[in-house]
Amino acid sequence: MKETKILSIQVGLPITLNASHATNVTDNSWKTGIFKTFVSGPVWLGRLNLTGDAQADLSVHGGPHKAVNAYPSEHYPYWREKLHLPDMTYGAFGENFTTGGLLEDGLCIGDVFQAGEALLQVSQPRQPCWKIERRWGTKDFGALMKQTGKTGWYFRVLQEGYVEAGNPLVLMERSFPQWTVAAAYVIMRNRRTDVTAARELARCPALSPRWQENLIPAKSG
Numbered sequence: 001m002k003e004t005k006i007l008s009i010q011v012g013l014p015i016t017l018n019a020s021h022a023t024n025v026t027d028n029s030w031k032t033g034i035f036k037t038f039v040s041g042p043v044w045l046g047r048l049n050l051t052g053d054a055q056a057d058l059s060v061h062g063g064p065h066k067a068v069n070a071y072p073s074e075h076y077p078y079w080r081e082k083l084h085l086p087d088m089t090y091g092a093f094g095e096n097f098t099t100g101g102l103l104e105d106g107l108c109i110g111d112v113f114q115a116g117e118a119l120l121q122v123s124q125p126r127q128p129c130w131k132i133e134r135r136w137g138t139k140d141f142g143a144l145m146k147q148t149g150k151t152g153w154y155f156r157v158l159q160e161g162y163v164e165a166g167n168p169l170v171l172m173e174r175s176f177p178q179w180t181v182a183a184a185y186v187i188m189r190n191r192r193t194d195v196t197a198a199r200e201l202a203r204c205p206a207l208s209p210r211w212q213e214n215l216i217p218a219k220s221g
Helices: 073-082 130-136 141-148 181-189 195-202 209-214
Strands: 004-011 015-017 030-032 043-045 068-072 097-100 112-115 118-125 153-159 161-163 168-173
Touching: 004 168, 030 130, 068 073, 073 097, 118 161, 118 181, 130 141, 181 195, 181 209
Parallel strands: 068 097
Antiparallel strands: 004 097, 015 030, 043 161, 068 153, 112 118, 112 168, 118 153
């Protein structure tokens, strides 16, 4: 795999927005950490997040297996044209790392990367939630991300350290080449109809525990 880079780093703390920021006039106020701001220079990456970053709903976001949200820069031209948002800038998807040279079909669960002083491991695909739709006022944005497979992914932090925009993402280890991020996402979506594939993926020790649990439909069979 060619050397890849962190093109941009974004962080942000949760904020509460009123109904004027909603896509529907009947929507209530909402709390979100999806609004991220570019940071320059070295930033500390700990086990749970980057300095200055946090998540609004820890039941579904954040934690040691979703410490860093990453999104490929290569997807931005598609979304700018598709959504008629030519000024969409890095961080638009709430990602911490906007990457260059990595795509979901060429990245595998368990891949370990060196980035600056830190060691990162791919833990799971991202599952877009309703907040991306509310962020951009586009009702089906999350569904479109799922349909296209342009979802991004999460890193866990194996070694803390300083990272900054421009750092190479150097692949250090690939233990599960059969489980690309793209394939894992498709298996999760089809877990009720392809139980065999779901069970096989659930055995991958590098996959986040929540995904391992959710892959087996209702613990049945």
